[in-house]
Amino acid sequence: MIELWLLLAICSLSTYLWRGSGVLLSAGIDPRGEAFTWIACVAYAIIAGVVSRMLLMPTGILAETTLVERAVGSAAALGAYFWLTKRNLFVGVAAGAVALWLVKIALL
Amino acid sequence: MLIAGYFGFGALAAAHDIPLAIAVASTAVLWALPAQIVLVEMHTLAAPLAATVLAVMLSSARFLPMTLMLMPEMRDPRHRPWKYYVAAHLLSLSGWTMAVARFPQLPRAERLAWFFGFALVLITVNAAATAAGYLGADRLPPLARLALVFMVPMYYLLILTGAVRDRTAALGLACGALAGPLAYLATPEWSVPLGGLAGGTLAYLMLKRT
Numbered sequence: 001m002i003e004l005w006l007l008l009a010i011c012s013l014s015t016y017l018w019r020g021s022g023v024l025l026s027a028g029i030d031p032r033g034e035a036f037t038w039i040a041c042v043a044y045a046i047i048a049g050v051v052s053r054m055l056l057m058p059t060g061i062l063a064e065t066t067l068v069e070r071a072v073g074s075a076a077a078l079g080a081y082f083w084l085t086k087r088n089l090f091v092g093v094a095a096g097a098v099a100l101w102l103v104k105i106a107l108l
Numbered sequence: 109m110l111i112a113g114y115f116g117f118g119a120l121a122a123a124h125d126i127p128l129a130i131a132v133a134s135t136a137v138l139w140a141l142p143a144q145i146v147l148v149e150m151h152t153l154a155a156p157l158a159a160t161v162l163a164v165m166l167s168s169a170r171f172l173p174m175t176l177m178l179m180p181e182m183r184d185p186r187h188r189p190w191k192y193y194v195a196a197h198l199l200s201l202s203g204w205t206m207a208v209a210r211f212p213q214l215p216r217a218e219r220l221a222w223f224f225g226f227a228l229v230l231i232t233v234n235a236a237a238t239a240a241g242y243l244g245a246d247r248l249p250p251l252a253r254l255a256l257v258f259m260v261p262m263y264y265l266l267i268l269t270g271a272v273r274d275r276t277a278a279l280g281l282a283c284g285a286l287a288g289p290l291a292y293l294a295t296p297e298w299s300v301p302l303g304g305l306a307g308g309t310l311a312y313l314m315l316k317r318t
Binding site: 012 | 109112113116123127128130137139140149152157160161163165166170171175179191195196252256259263265266268269276279284285286290292297300301309312
């Protein structure tokens with residue numbers, strides 16, 4: 001418990017380090033430089049890696065679903081987001097969750 | 109928009125037995141959804157502290173260019189310097205996107221106040237969404253909880269596939285989506301930072317070659 005609070009504090013500080021140095025340095029650095037393109041690539045890759053791992057090889061509660069069930073949920077979310085609505089994020093996410101729930105109930 | 113993500117994050121934290129106070133506090137003090145998800149996921153994988161901090165730092169490094177771009181737009185001699193350090197903490201990707209769109213219509217002296225108001229509402233609403241998702245997942249039957257947790261990967265699946273018009277985003281996402289699971293097969297505890305570094309660097313090299 002205390003360990004988790006500590007972990008949160010360390011992670012928050014290491015995130016603030018970037019924010020704070022952004023203010024400190026904002027006079028001299030060009031934010032369109034090469035290094036920042038690489039940083040953006042890594043940031044996208046990290047979250048995409050976590051999400052694709054959650055969908056392909058889930059741990060925890062999502063491990064109680066099969067790959068096919070998660071694929072059905074993903075297809076419902078993508079369909080609702082891109083075709084049914086004009087990119088309404090909330091509807092898309094909800095459609096994915098409801099689809100997974102319905103598939104699970106139907107298989108009970 | 110963000111609410112769906114934070115709602116799902118609350119449910120994810122509940123399913124991983126993270127205390128409610130920590131889940132809500134992380135929204136207020138960390139205030140970076142990818143870093144929060146990385147934190148919860150890596151805690152569950154029993155990853156070493158160094159791996160978790162490295163992954164969070166890499167995923168949060170994008171705040172440096174974001175603040176670098178935004179701060180000069182809010183500078184005004186009438187504001188005290190410390191206020192910018194508070195503003196930097198309130199910055200999120202969606203707040204940044206809104207600010208970039210809104211600032212040209214606002215007089216320079218009013219931008220900081222506008223940003224504070226907007227960002228504080230955003231952070232409060234999303235802390236409430238975190239708590240709601242957490243309590244929902246805690247009280248509902250297991251199948252419904254499963255569906256709430258599923259909102260996290262769905263949220264990013266849609267955001268990420270919706271952003272593919274931007275080449276940096278598209279390549280970073282595609283390479284990361286491949287590298288993440290592969291790194292997980294090699295080393296679960298270090299998979300998040302290593303997969304991100306490998307996938308991100310590959311994406312960067314492909315971006316440079318074309």
